[in-house]
Amino acid sequence: MESMLKPMRSGDQDVLDKDASVTPQGGVNDTYGEDAATENVAITPWARLVASGLELLRNPKYNKGTAFTEEERDLHYLRGLLPPAVFTQDLQMERILHNLRQYETQLEKYVDIMDLQERNERLFYRVLIEHVEEMLPIVYTPTVGEACQKFGRIFRRANGIYVSLKDKGKVLDIFKNWPEKDVEVIVVTDGERILGLGDLGVQGMGIPIGKLALYVALGGIRPSTTLPVTIDVGTNNDSLLKNPFYIGLRQKRATGQEYDDLIHEFMMATKQVYGEKVLVQFEDFANHNAFRLLAKYSATHLVFNDDIQGTAAVALAGLLAALHLIGGTLSDHKYLLVGAGEAGSGIAEILALEISRQENKSVDEARKRIWLMDSKGLVTKARYESLQEFKKPFAHEHLPCSTLVSAIKAIKPTALIGTSGQFGAFTKEGLEELSAYQDLPIVFALSNPTSKSECTAEEAFVYTKGKCLFASGSPFPPVTYGDKTFVIGQSNNCYIFPGMGLGCVISGAIRVHDDMFLAAAEALAAQIRPEHLEKRQLFPSFKEIRIISAHIGAAVAAKAYQLGLATRLPQPKDLFSYAKRCMYTPTYRRYR
Numbered sequence: 001m002e003s004m005l006k007p008m009r010s011g012d013q014d015v016l017d018k019d020a021s022v023t024p025q026g027g028v029n030d031t032y033g034e035d036a037a038t039e040n041v042a043i044t045p046w047a048r049l050v051a052s053g054l055e056l057l058r059n060p061k062y063n064k065g066t067a068f069t070e071e072e073r074d075l076h077y078l079r080g081l082l083p084p085a086v087f088t089q090d091l092q093m094e095r096i097l098h099n100l101r102q103y104e105t106q107l108e109k110y111v112d113i114m115d116l117q118e119r120n121e122r123l124f125y126r127v128l129i130e131h132v133e134e135m136l137p138i139v140y141t142p143t144v145g146e147a148c149q150k151f152g153r154i155f156r157r158a159n160g161i162y163v164s165l166k167d168k169g170k171v172l173d174i175f176k177n178w179p180e181k182d183v184e185v186i187v188v189t190d191g192e193r194i195l196g197l198g199d200l201g202v203q204g205m206g207i208p209i210g211k212l213a214l215y216v217a218l219g220g221i222r223p224s225t226t227l228p229v230t231i232d233v234g235t236n237n238d239s240l241l242k243n244p245f246y247i248g249l250r251q252k253r254a255t256g257q258e259y260d261d262l263i264h265e266f267m268m269a270t271k272q273v274y275g276e277k278v279l280v281q282f283e284d285f286a287n288h289n290a291f292r293l294l295a296k297y298s299a300t301h302l303v304f305n306d307d308i309q310g311t312a313a314v315a316l317a318g319l320l321a322a323l324h325l326i327g328g329t330l331s332d333h334k335y336l337l338v339g340a341g342e343a344g345s346g347i348a349e350i351l352a353l354e355i356s357r358q359e360n361k362s363v364d365e366a367r368k369r370i371w372l373m374d375s376k377g378l379v380t381k382a383r384y385e386s387l388q389e390f391k392k393p394f395a396h397e398h399l400p401c402s403t404l405v406s407a408i409k410a411i412k413p414t415a416l417i418g419t420s421g422q423f424g425a426f427t428k429e430g431l432e433e434l435s436a437y438q439d440l441p442i443v444f445a446l447s448n449p450t451s452k453s454e455c456t457a458e459e460a461f462v463y464t465k466g467k468c469l470f471a472s473g474s475p476f477p478p479v480t481y482g483d484k485t486f487v488i489g490q491s492n493n494c495y496i497f498p499g500m501g502l503g504c505v506i507s508g509a510i511r512v513h514d515d516m517f518l519a520a521a522e523a524l525a526a527q528i529r530p531e532h533l534e535k536r537q538l539f540p541s542f543k544e545i546r547i548i549s550a551h552i553g554a555a556v557a558a559k560a561y562q563l564g565l566a567t568r569l570p571q572p573k574d575l576f577s578y579a580k581r582c583m584y585t586p587t588y589r590r591y592r
């Protein structure tokens with residue numbers, strides 16, 4: 001069946017995304033114009049359910065609140081159910097922002113704005129899209145981290161599906177309970193490693209919800225096609241297990257066969273229910289499962305791991321942008337990655353792939369420029385036997401180095417990239433050493449949320465005497481050093497995954513290939529212009545993110561076509577304008 005993501009007709013706001021049309025009975029339904037007659041609707045007759053009156057007001061997908069017009073109030077049995085004033089969406093947005101700005105804590109803002117998502121979806125996305133820089137730190141890192149820590153307490157309404165050990169053998173039934181039948185993007189976590197905050201069990205659900213909100217706002221994926229999932233196999237977080245408000249299974253994590261069986265049942269069900277083209281993004285799994293699951297399912301499913309591949313692609317984009325300032329090719333430089341988990345080894349690997357591709361070197365040769373440091377110090381050949389598989393390709397001959405300073409002294413890297421989850425891992429001494437032998441040292445402190453960042457933006461500039469090219473995973477305010485003010489670029493996978501999703505959806509990709517991430521990274525780096533570089537900004541502003549996502553989506557789709565992984569034929573001639581036209585816009589539609 002055709003995907004539901006269809007190009008919009010230009011100049012016709014009302015039929016743009018045609019998820020509303022009017023049934024003979026006069027209510028608003030959720031069919032899609034020409035798609036209404038397809039098998040999708042035929043097998044799910046309830047999808048045509050008419051919403052009117054109070055039901056319409058309580059349906060976040062269609063509710064417009066005070067913005068329902070007089071005519072709509074008459075037509076859809078709303079008269080008297082709303083106060084008399086008719087607001088524009090602009091005025092509603094102003095009110096939302098006004099209220100949001102009154103709160104003292106970020107968590108209050110989070111609760112308030114997520115409430116809006118569950119009340120009036122289009123208004124929520126308009127606020128997100130048009131105020132993206134203000135909203136990102138609320139719906140995403142760092143606040144989403146705190147929201148996950150307190151998720152049981154702030155939980156109000158289900159949004160997404162929970163698959164727990166109790167549901168073994170019944171996962172398919174769970175999918176049947178989800179009302180949307182045209183899901184195109186799933187983000188799934190098991191909550192074992194939420195950002196750098198560790199095991200938060202089922203409360204990790206805040207992450208898939210937040211990531212998918214960004215798929216919509218940043219990448220133009222349609223809300224009804226997104227599905228947040230948390231797989232609950234228990235938690236090893238004792239304080240959660242003792243917390244009366246904990247909303248998950250109250251048991252230690254299941255492992256081994258029991259764990260694998262549940263994941264497998266889930267993975268098989270995704271394909272069975274939504275077909276081969278549903279994208280499954282693995283998010284915030286612990287290392288011991290993340291690499292394994294990615295390897296296992298990338299042969300059979302459209303999957304990627306955001307923490308390994310998404311974070312890698314965004315860091316690569318930052319390094320490619322940095323070359324404009326530091327000169328040379330990628331392999332003219334050396335890279336020291338502090339933290340050798342998913343993100344660290346993902347960055348190492350994509351960097352080696354890109355060097356190999358750009359400079360016609362073998363991947364093994366390229367890897368020699370890249371060094372890893374883990375909790376035991378520099379990853380070297382001497383440690384080979386005891387290393388986890390994913391670290392082995394980067395174990396080079398070297399004497400041991402146990403501290404950051406000794407490793408920097410020995411390797412003399414151009415770029416220091418932190419994915420350690422250790423606040424303060426980039427010490428004053430380390431940063432001073434890094435800037436002692438070069439003019440523009442690269443410092444990426446990528447761990448999230450802010451409380452786990454390897455150093456603050458200010459520390460990076462102060463300790464390198466204003467020399468560094470800095471980026472962080474979580475947002476930092478601008479830093480003034482001397483007479484210069486630096487805007488802090490956010491090297492966060494949210495630059496990549498929305499465009500990656502868009503590219504997969506518009507091409508009907510059936511597998512994710514590493515080259516699609518290389519294409520995404522290059523497309524992002526290509527968005528860096530001289531005015532960014534003047535301010536040493538390695539990432540463009542989020543204000544431009546939708547256009548950037550369209551570029552990334554087009555590049556990803558082009559690669560999918562080239563690799564024979566795309567199924568939507570014929571290939572659109574101009575993928576960039578096609579991508580743009582496919583993107584969801586949250587302006588209200590008129591209900592006739």
Ligand SMILES: O=C([O-])CC(=O)C(=O)O
Pocket residue numbers: 141194195196284306307447448473492493
């Ligand atoms: O969620 C984020 O901000 C980036 C990410 O994937 C992580 O830190 O795990």
Ligand SMILES: [Mg+2]
Pocket residue numbers: 195283284306307
């Ligand atoms: Mg993550």
